[in-house]
Amino acid sequence: MERKKPRLAVWKFASCDGCQLSLLDCEDELLAVAGALDLAYFPEATRGEVKGVYDLSLVEGSITTAHDAERIHEVRRRSRTLVTIGACATSGGIQALRNFADVREFTSIVYAHPEYIHTLETSTAISDHVPVDFELRGCPINKGQLVDVVSAFLSGRRPNTPAHSVCIECKLKGNVCVMVAKAAPCLGPVTHAGCGALCPSYDRGCYGCFGPKETPNAPSLSAWLGGMGLDAKALERVYRTFNANAETFRKESERHAEQDNQG
Amino acid sequence: MPSKTIKVDLLARVEGEGALKLVIRDGKVRRAEFNIFEPPRFFEAFLRGRHFTETPDIVARICGICPVAYQMSAVHALENLVGVSVDGPLRELRRLLYCGEWIESHVLHIYMLHAPDFLGYDGGVQMARDHGDAVKRGLQLKKVGNEILQLLGGREIHPINVRVGGFHRTPRKRELAPLAEKLKWAREAALETARWVATFDFPERERDYAFVTLNHATEYPFNEGRIVSNRGLDIAAAEYDEHFEESHVAHSTALHSRLKDGGGAYLTGPLARFNMCFAQLSPLAQQTAREIGLGESCRNPYRSIMVRAVETVYACDEALRVIENYEEPDTPCVAVQPRSGVGYAATEAPRGMLYHRYQIGDDGLIQDAQIVPPTSQNQACLEEDLIDFIGGFLDLPDKDLQYRAEQTVRNYDPCISCATHFLTLDIDRA
Numbered sequence: 001m002e003r004k005k006p007r008l009a010v011w012k013f014a015s016c017d018g019c020q021l022s023l024l025d026c027e028d029e030l031l032a033v034a035g036a037l038d039l040a041y042f043p044e045a046t047r048g049e050v051k052g053v054y055d056l057s058l059v060e061g062s063i064t065t066a067h068d069a070e071r072i073h074e075v076r077r078r079s080r081t082l083v084t085i086g087a088c089a090t091s092g093g094i095q096a097l098r099n100f101a102d103v104r105e106f107t108s109i110v111y112a113h114p115e116y117i118h119t120l121e122t123s124t125a126i127s128d129h130v131p132v133d134f135e136l137r138g139c140p141i142n143k144g145q146l147v148d149v150v151s152a153f154l155s156g157r158r159p160n161t162p163a164h165s166v167c168i169e170c171k172l173k174g175n176v177c178v179m180v181a182k183a184a185p186c187l188g189p190v191t192h193a194g195c196g197a198l199c200p201s202y203d204r205g206c207y208g209c210f211g212p213k214e215t216p217n218a219p220s221l222s223a224w225l226g227g228m229g230l231d232a233k234a235l236e237r238v239y240r241t242f243n244a245n246a247e248t249f250r251k252e253s254e255r256h257a258e259q260d261n262q263g
Numbered sequence: 264m265p266s267k268t269i270k271v272d273l274l275a276r277v278e279g280e281g282a283l284k285l286v287i288r289d290g291k292v293r294r295a296e297f298n299i300f301e302p303p304r305f306f307e308a309f310l311r312g313r314h315f316t317e318t319p320d321i322v323a324r325i326c327g328i329c330p331v332a333y334q335m336s337a338v339h340a341l342e343n344l345v346g347v348s349v350d351g352p353l354r355e356l357r358r359l360l361y362c363g364e365w366i367e368s369h370v371l372h373i374y375m376l377h378a379p380d381f382l383g384y385d386g387g388v389q390m391a392r393d394h395g396d397a398v399k400r401g402l403q404l405k406k407v408g409n410e411i412l413q414l415l416g417g418r419e420i421h422p423i424n425v426r427v428g429g430f431h432r433t434p435r436k437r438e439l440a441p442l443a444e445k446l447k448w449a450r451e452a453a454l455e456t457a458r459w460v461a462t463f464d465f466p467e468r469e470r471d472y473a474f475v476t477l478n479h480a481t482e483y484p485f486n487e488g489r490i491v492s493n494r495g496l497d498i499a500a501a502e503y504d505e506h507f508e509e510s511h512v513a514h515s516t517a518l519h520s521r522l523k524d525g526g527g528a529y530l531t532g533p534l535a536r537f538n539m540c541f542a543q544l545s546p547l548a549q550q551t552a553r554e555i556g557l558g559e560s561c562r563n564p565y566r567s568i569m570v571r572a573v574e575t576v577y578a579c580d581e582a583l584r585v586i587e588n589y590e591e592p593d594t595p596c597v598a599v600q601p602r603s604g605v606g607y608a609a610t611e612a613p614r615g616m617l618y619h620r621y622q623i624g625d626d627g628l629i630q631d632a633q634i635v636p637p638t639s640q641n642q643a644c645l646e647e648d649l650i651d652f653i654g655g656f657l658d659l660p661d662k663d664l665q666y667r668a669e670q671t672v673r674n675y676d677p678c679i680s681c682a683t684h685f686l687t688l689d690i691d692r693a
Contacts, residue, residue: 014302017278018327018420019679024375025367025419027406031398034388045375046386047275047669064302094324095302097309106308112510117303140327140420198417202424203595204431205318209421237313242324 006055006154008033009041011075013061014095014123018140019086020060021045026143030063033147036154055080056153062088064095069120069129076130083149084126087139091211092131094139095123096245100257104196115254134159139242142194157227162193163214168204169197178205185225185238190216190248211243218252232260269665274672276376278328279679287655287669291306292657295649297642297672301679310632315341315623316427322619322634325419326681328371331364331416332612333634334425335486336619339347343500344606344621345599345607348690352592353429354486355585360415360425361485361610366449367419368406368613369533369571369578372676373456374401380670381463397459400452404575407442407449411582414438429596439586446586450579454551457572461555466667471587473522474535476612478580483543483577484536484611491539494526500607503618509635520640525690528643531615532675533570534561545584548577563591564648564674571676601627612637614676638682641675648674 010020024030040050056208057079063069076082087093098106103121107114136159140166145161151161159190160166166188170177176228178184178200186205188197192213199206214220230238239253271283279301286294306325314323318337323330335357349357374397375387384390391398409419414434416422424431471580475496490499490506498506524531541549541559552558552573561570568610601623607615609618615637622631648671656667 012280014304015680016324016327016330017678018324018330021278021327021371021420024371025405025409027402027409030402031388031391034391039386039388043273043275043280044278046388047379048385048389064304068302094309094321095304098305101309105303106305107303109308109311110303110305119303139324140418182545195418199423199431202417202432204426205421207423234314237317241317241320242684 003042005038007040007053008037009054009057009079010044011057011059012044013043013059013072013089013126014064015086015088015093016060017044017060019089019138022141022146023058026147029147030067037150042158046243052261053078053080056150057082059084059089059126060086062092062095062125063129064105064120064123065118066120072126072129081133081153083133083134083136083153085136085146086141087137087211088123089126090135090137090246091125091243092123092245094242094244095158097240098123098243100240100253103193136161137210138194141197144243145194154243156160158244164193165213165216166191166193166195166197166200169193170200173188173197175200178203179224183228185228185230187221187238189221190218207241208239208249209242212248215232216248218248219255222252222256231241236260267353267661269661269668271665271669274669276379276673277677277679279677279682281677281679283668283672287657290657292650292653295646295653297645297649299679299682303478307632307634309660310629313629315621315629316599318621318629319425320421320423322373325634325636326678327420328678329364329368329612329614329681330421331425331429332610332617334422335361336428336608336610336617337621338425338609340606340621341623342599342606343608344604344623345427347428347597347599349429349597351680352433352590353597355589355596356415356430356433358485359411359582359585360422362578363408363411363415365578365613366575366582367405367412368408369575370401370408370456370508372613373460373568373575374398374405374569375584376676377673378460378463380666380673381568400455400519401480404449404452404456407445410445411442411663414442420574425594428599429580429594431595433456433592433595436589436591439589443583443586444595446579446583450547450576450583453572453575453579457551457555457569457576459460460568460572463563463568465563466652467563468565468655470564470648470651472534472562473526473529474538475522475529475531475616475640476539477542477609479543480616481543483540483545483581486610490609490616492522493539494522496522500609500618503607503609503620503635507635508645509639519643520635521643528647529640530644531637531640533567533574533614534564535615536611537561537570537573538641544573544577545580547580548573564671567671567674571623601625614638615641636678636681638675638677638679641677643680645672645675645677
């Protein structure tokens with residue numbers, strides 16, 4: 001008898017759709033993935049829906065509405081393994097910039113009828129709401145890592161996603177350091193690996209889209225960046241991009257915001 | 264005929280999250296609501312106070328499906344603002360980047376999202392069981408588009424190589440050469456795609472749309488051109504606000520766009536481009552359109568899948584032209600200095616025109632931003648399609664009627680993630 005295939009579900013919260021698109025961008029592997037897993041719920045790709053409990057849930061996006069704050073609990077209840085994909089789901093994404101501002105003011109800037117808009121004052125990671133089995137970083141995620149996470153699930157091993165910094169990836173690639181050679185501000189020393197040191201390979205500094213690495217020393221990097229001419233305002237912005245609410249980046253940006261206010 | 268309401272709580276095979284409601288009374292569709300319930304993400308608000316050079320990286324995150332369109336509209340608007348023009352090989356490379364995005368986005372829509380409607384499958388993966396060769400061809404074709412994005416942009420989603428003034432690094436001729444071989448295959452595959460989709464069974468429904476598109480004298484529109492319509496509009500991007508208005512309705516977090524002075528709903532995207540800019544398509548793309556029976560114009564939105572296939576042929580052709588004529592530029596970027604002012608640009612995203620306006624100060628910080636994505640602009644037109652067309656399908660059982668309504672939405676390849684980041688002009692303002 002054919003063994004029943006594990007059921008895969010792909011969920012979306014506040015996001016740009018890019019991380020779930022990464023699955024469809026696995027052109028060479030997509031049909032193999034679809035052969036090994038039952039695509040039970042994946043509205044971006046299929047109308048079909050198998051109701052019930054899912055063996056593997058991939059969750060994209062951050063929690064920004066009261067409705068989504070409830071829905072994620074339902075998703076957790078129906079998921080044996082829950083993996084978050086991307087910066088929104090793992091740190092609140094770029095929409096977490098609201099966490100440093102007044103969301104009512106944001107609403108009135110963007111919408112003619114703010115009263116039609118229902119949104120939370122914060123954008124938060126999935127793990128702030130429910131237990132998460134594994135977090136895949138990146139804005140967007142690296143599709144090679146996504147395929148590894150899915151194969152790891154199928155074979156019952158741990159995903160192979162190194163926790164070191166982008167600097168190590170740069171060294172492995174043989175890149176010349178853009179900070180040393182070109183005085184380009186670079187977040188590589190504090191940023192989680194995963195992109196393959198993409199930005200330095202294109203002659204620019206890393207802007208931190210994979211979020212903080214394990215045990216980063218952001219104040220030390222900030223001192224270097226300050227020496228290169230970045231003022232407090234610029235340093236605040238450097239840490240406030242696609243992982244603004246990840247703890248290390250948040251704290252470091254707040255430290256510079258405070259300095260800027262004391263001016 | 265009984266009264267009924269057809270509801271689709273979550274539309275499948277579109278980018279982002281939306282729903283649909285049709286109210287049917289006395290044999291007529293009385294109301295159609297395309298409901299975008301994607302949570303708002305406030306890009307226009309948090310762009311304020313950012314340095315203008317950060318814009319291409321930030322606006323890419325509006326949409327994972329068409330980040331290049333956001334980057335291109337932003338850099339053109341900001342270059343317009345600071346008074347810089349990007350020509351020669353850098354301009355050509357931007358066209359090449361846009362070719363990559365058109366190929367991957369159009370092919371994703373054709374094979375994975377839209378074709379299943381015509382062949383009766385829930386999705387592309389299910390369709391692959393019976394149409395394996397076609398789906399494999401689609402995936403490989405999409406991959407060639409993504410390889411352009413990878414080489415020129417660093418990665419397919421949220422490319423890192425675009426900056427105001429040009430690129431961070433430009434490719435060497437020898438890096439582009441292997442792409443040319445793949446594109447020759449892709450051009451053939453795009454032709455096969457056009458022939459394949461032409462065999463589908465299309466409902467014979469047409470409407471007299473107001474088409475709005477960029478138009479350029481010598482090239483099919485990507486980055487530049489005047490905003491024109493088949494109703495006599497012919498303006499620069501800077502005049503956009505004088506001719507278009509947006510309103511905010513309760514049932515959607517995206518805004519509805521209309522032409523001012525009673526011009527009403529309008530259509531932007533592949534059908535508009537095809538009808539208004541046929542003469543600028545490459546000879547091969549024109550020949551393909553004729554061969555598959557489109558001719559030079561098409562007002563049937565269900566046939567938009569054929570038009571997308573023709574545009575894919577064009578994008579492969581155009582990418583090859585750029586690569587074959589490419590000369591390495593001396594510098595990857597034109598120098599840009601901030602100055603206070605307002606800048607405007609519109610470009611052609613795969614699913615339609617995308618308009619950006621920025622105001623910055625002498626310090627280079629953004630004071631105000633307006634972004635009008637294609638799906639917001641098409642929203643009113645899409646609801647009119649539903650009211651017009653679905654009335655002709657009311658004798659179908661509810662299940663089939665719902666399917667037809669969903670397909671009518673999917674004709675647009677709506678990108679809902681994009682559409683929620685829409686900034687209104689405050690039309691309530693005195």
